[in-house]
Amino acid sequence: MQVSFGERSFRVGIFTWAVIGVISYWILPWFALEYGLFDATMDEYWDTLGWKSHPVSMLTPVFLLLFIPIGWANWSREIQGRLLVSLALVATLLLAVDFIIPGRSMGLGTGVILIVLAALFSYGIARLGFLQGDIFISGAVTVVIFIILVFVFYPVLQIFYKVAVTKEGDFAPFQFFNIITSFGIGRVVLNTLLLAISVGVATTLLGLLFALYSVRATSPLRHLMRVFYILPIITPPFVVGMSLILLFGRAGILNDVLMYFFGSGGLFIPEGVEGIFERSGYIYGFRGIFLAQVLSLTPVSYMVIVGMLTAINPAMEEASLTMRGSRWITLKKVTLPLLAPGLANAFLLGVISSAADFGNPLVLGGEYDVLSTEIYFSIAGAQLDFAKAAALGILLLVLSLTIFLIQKKYLGKKSFVTVTGVQTAGNVTPLPARLQRYLSVFVCCWLLLIGILYVSIFLGGFVKQWGADYTLTFMHHKELWTNGFSSGGWPSFMNSLIFSFIAAPLTAILGILIAYILTRKRFVGHGVIDFGTVLIFAVPGTVTGIAYIMAFNTAPIELTGTAIILVITMIIRAMPVGIRGGMSALSQISPSLEEASLLQRAGSFKTLRSVLLPLLRSTIISSTAYSFIRSMTTVSAVIFLASAGTNVATTYILSRVESGDNGVAVAYGSVLILTMLAFTLLVQAVTGRSRIEKQM
Amino acid sequence: MSRNTSIQVTLKNISKHFGSVRVIDNLDIEFKAGTLTTLLGPSGCGKTTLLRLVSGLEPPTGGEIWFGEQDVSQFSATQRDVGMVFQSYALFPHMNVEKNVGYGLTVLKETKEKIRDAVSRVLETVNLEGFQKRYPDELSGGQQQRVAVARALVLEPKVLLFDEPLSNIDSKLRRSMRDDIRGLQQKTGITSIYVTHDQAEALSVSDEVVVMNDGAIEQQGTPRDLYQRPNSAFVANFIGDSNVVDAILVAEEEGSAIVLGETRIDLEKRKVENRPGKIKLSLRPEMFQLRETGDEKKHVMGTIAHSAYVGAVVEYFISTPVGELFTTAPVSEEQYAPGRKVFLHFHPDELIILPETRG
């Protein structure tokens, strides 16, 4: 009997995967190598092979070979499907048991075999008619669900597990309550909320003013607002905090000026009278963090509100004007109410981002403890109090998840859909003249402050000792960049580049795949991906960090200390960018294009390759670029996972800040910012448009 | 490329639910081999859904789909061997006409020469020779539509599906394009299903028309059948214009008669399936002649309520004892002003007696 094309590819597929599994069983490590794959000696490598050291594992190739006849057997699709699915599930279960019970860690070969089982499982569900029997999409769904289970759900569950057992491993159901009611935690939570809400309010108000100014003002100054798009993208989050120290810290340059005028013996202070200004660490604590966060988060709320503002139909405002409403009345009674959802969105975004921010509180916190830093300090250094870190992590997670869900439910899909900063020309109602004048002054001051901030970062790297000795010097940069590639800043810089370079395209592709599955496919298990995506969007970086440390430090999946875990972290942290980019691009492409391709006999893989990918090309480029930048500047999660060998730029800078080498840290920070700026401009030149800005 | 292997498409007990919404429920329908069947019905009645079920783009909730002797229910869209022309055409914007039309052939890994030949042959049938290198955005709406048809034809599918293929085209061009589609379909003999909103289009292109309402089939038959023998008020109203009125059927020795208000109409030899009693009649506007004189016992009497001049004909709305009736009269005939008393003359054979409502 003649075998149809689909039938043949089914057989070949099953055969190929099973053989891949068998081969990797024979040549790849069954157990994890103590010091990583590349540092192992031949003997060590030899010892981790399953058939050498662990006779039970010899069942694996036998098991895998069992799959092959299923493809050829003359059974119904239903039976073939069921067999494949159940064999794959049983094998996965046996594998897990084999590692979890003795507490050993999986090696690369086992990882490959798991992938093989996932592939065979996909063939099985496709046979059973899942997703209309489409093997490629079935495989993609299986892989995405697998990734979400292992790298999103499992770590988060680990937090809950760690809080429910003591250090000794005993079950302690009330530990969570003991911890969160213990001394000091209440204050930390209050601190976090107070900070988050104030930052939310401030960034919303400022964002509104700037948005009104940039869309409605007639002054040419508004074009300068463009920096709002670029700066926050390329600046690592804690750099703003660092530069605030340069300006307002004990040795801050503005403090010097104030001392000069108002300090004891100052210019405006008579001889013998106490100065009205003293050097102090006033910037450390609430004020400093607040200022740093407002400075770094206002652009985000600005973009949200600009998006809303440009979406308002000018006719509504014109209607009000023609009914003799003054510009003030129009602004108050028409424009602002129409903006209300945008404002609420900006506020919630500000609150979430503030609570999740880690870098600025770390640099500027002083005595003011917030959840994210408190989590870090409970496991940094000698303390290693995982239960406490977990409990605090849960609090932070609940806080941010709640806000995210409120946002998602009441403000529609705004958190998914890109807020574009497209500025439309048209008959928009200009601002009242007086308001515009005040705003101009304010915007000038703000831009000036930002200018001073960035200038101080760049200068900071070129002076001997900020605050004490302003002699120009190259010593910080020399220390970083001229001592060979294996010391100074190079190892961490190269790590950052390499890891981000690997993570970025994977993020973009996975993001588009998830967006595609979420928007275009309906199937059992859709909810898992949906919820996984919510978690990916909502889990703060600090929580990801501790969750990963707890989940991947021990068997069966031991990844801490490796480069892999950093790459994975970068992928998960930058995933919102990828998903958002994919969603907005797909919403522009009519599903009937894909359907037309399917009806031309093209399978979904061919359809994706020949129809969707060419149309998504620019999205893939901008997603990749932006994920790259995100990965280069991320800090909150990787700081938990970077080890001596896998330090990245941001964690290296922070470690220098902690040891007091501000000059070096600032020098490095400025190089990082310049690299990112050059990269952004390059990508913009290539893609031709400022897509990257729009995807923020 | 005509073929003698046209197949019949049969849907057996098919259902499609979206969550709790039952768009199509236990529907049976046959599309005869080699014919063009039109699905006609109000918006949202499930025409597109039915088409997508046939194409395999939408998996049915229950039931079977047969292409000839083969059960294709489990086949995906890729395996079903159907061609479809989408309302939006769905041409690939990044491919030129040749690539668009030849797409399916590249999927089948045909040689370059073969693809080129097949494409130019099929472009010829849709009168688009020489357009190979144009991109979709360089074509007019009508040309894009023909490219879409060419793409659907190139793989010589077993079934051709059209979802409102002409709705984006202005009405002048639509008339000639529908003839083209009809011609192509007859030439190729591919069993085709055609969705439209436009009843004139439906009547003119199809061998059979299926009138759908609310996910169910009201009636299936030739255009003439549906027009002359609608089996429900819904169909009568949907195909052409119609006045549906209540009447009473009386059975007597010498034959049946219908009592319509004051009027009594002898049916003479005409056979009637309905039981005596209340019935519904469908009166086509064009069956009436307006006269100043008449017999109240044989003709319906009424007064002109209002009239409208619409070009070739004048439309009259006439108040009668059985309700307001709508009719048209040629402009050449005498005009009646509102308030005039008139008699509506008609031939008893032209009365359409609607069957008793089922269930």
Ligand SMILES: Nc1ncnc2c1ncn2[C@@H]1O[C@H](COP(=O)(O)OP(=O)(O)OP(=O)(O)O)[C@@H](O)[C@H]1O
């Ligand atoms: N994916 C879906 N989910 C839920 N309901 C749907 C979905 N697709 C269609 N429907 C519903 O099914 C019904 C029939 O839709 P369908 O598109 O088949 O109508 P149609 O007859 O083609 O209408 P039109 O003439 O307007 O194109 C509608 O009520 C629609 O709301």
Ligand SMILES: [Mg+2]
């Ligand atoms: Mg439709």
